Amino acid sequence: MPQPYLPSAFGVFLAPYHRPDRDPALQLRRDLELVTELDRLGYEEVWAGEHHSAGYEIIASPELFLAAAAERTGRIRLGTGVNSLPYHQPLVLADRICQLDQQSRGRAMLGVGPGQLASDAFMMGVDPMDSRTMMADSLEVIVRLLRGETVTAATDWFTLDEARLQLGPYRGREMEVAVASAVSPTGAVLAGRHGAGVLSLAAADPAGFATLDTNWAAHERACAEAGRTADRGSWRLVTPVHLAETREEALKQSEFGVLDLVAYIEALGGVRLPGCATAAGAVRRWTEEGLPAFGRAVIGTAEDAVERIGQLARKTGGFGTFLILQLDLAEPAAALHSLELFAERVVPRLTGTTDARRASLDWAARNGERFTGALRRSTEQAIARKGEVC
Template structure:
């Protein structure tokens, strides 16, 4: 099982913007040094807590500061940009990063982002579907292109102006062939979008704020999508994000991960709970569809969604998670604000140097050994 990193990222609005940007950079540089496989960074235009406005621009600053980690948008919100811009800019990034690029995509869910762009009333899921078709065809087709999608939202060609002898009219292609890996974040239980991902050979990343029982519903749909194109799904292509905090002792883990009023995990899930309540999406935190809204308290959410403990305890909980969700290829560590930078760094270090070796040793020993380690 690989170890990855994901950050929305979310910080208190009272912190200086430059300070939080530098902290987010430092976290990815640390992940690179510790051998994390990849790092995904989110973006929003109008959220004071989630203050990275362009993940590709942010990640570009990390190319010279890192050596092996893959840099992924988490996500590029495809309703916000013309898809030709995404295709061309991502291709350049792939060359700058020498192939260490993953394109993470989504429609863009924040209503205030849509409003500021004047698309609040539009079908952003349809824009997303149109955009991803253009991006992948820009990377596979040759100029002058002939992309005219139903509804003609994005008609793409350079037929009138193309002059290949002069080097005019062709959008550059990525370094990776046939294209960079494309990853889609999955939030909804029983998501039908995962079927489409499977059919297109995009790879799912299940969100860290979704209960494990709902995460488990993603894989069967991905398998269905792969089978629809006569392909076989590989669990290596499934990423599962979790909120984890590892400490050298249980008391510190519990305090910083859940109980302390200044816990970054309490801050994160307090904001997420309020956001999902306002969006009418509390079902993400419910164990059953008819569970009353008033049962979804902050302490309830922290108990369900934050894994804390010493390295051995966290390893056991990760193995138990895989027992519940089914096999997946990458555990993605969800980054939080560094209220205590030393504890934040130490947690990432312990995940890489102690938790994952223990998890992978149990997996290598076989299902029965993994089940015993998970406390089954």
């Protein structure tokens, strides 16, 4: 049986999740500083979310946030994670993402979904039962606009009359689009229908993990029906990760912010989570059973992260990009160190970038006696010749 290939690109998914009793301007500033650090550490991507209620996820316009991030960085790609399509006139959204692509010189990516928070949909008069249909309506015309087509279309919630983009993607390049996918195959099928990538947001959730392979199969069928070949390289999986030098240290550091996340989950769900009365208990539940919306976190060492990503690769058959779900879990210094550990110890293991160095060291060690013997004989000969050069 062929071995699944491991991801070759890595990034961060930043909703973000911030305590509502802290200064939002400072929180957003720290998020921008984080993107600068990710660029320095060599991460390939960062994705920023769109939310409008509930107090924790405070980026309302990912394009605005990413435009500011673009001015602070030079190479990292910038994705909307995700734009909630039922909340936008599709021409206006396509226009905005193309402006971001121009300003960032081709680093923008468009992530799309139906909208996560029911409270957002309620405020805008969007029936959550209609959100997936509205997403499909919007995505169909957005991909056509991004390809330079003139679009006339009418639905029960938007109308386009000879709509076209005055600014397309940077230098005529194809804009990368990714569709959010959780447990149902809806997102994966839409992605296949329109030539988009799959963004698996629930890969850490036991139910989401269980459907990764079947959702990909649905994506492959949708691609085939559209005359396309599914590309595993455009598949992204999201998982919460916090690393430290030891597992015990990582678990202890995670107690700093875990109860804030538990409070958010309980407020949205209206129920108390068993086993989460203490920070230590909540961390234990998160790593063993998982938490609603966040799944099972990787809290431990670089080896633990390598093992979990290997499990994901075996379950899926291989995927292109692994995204860390960034949370206010540990204190800022420890959170940054976690990202440094991932970049320095996990990424090289998965990509094989240190294999040649280890092989060279092994070769030198195996032949050490031969090499040092030759060097010793050369030195003795030079001494015997009293400095004379042949």
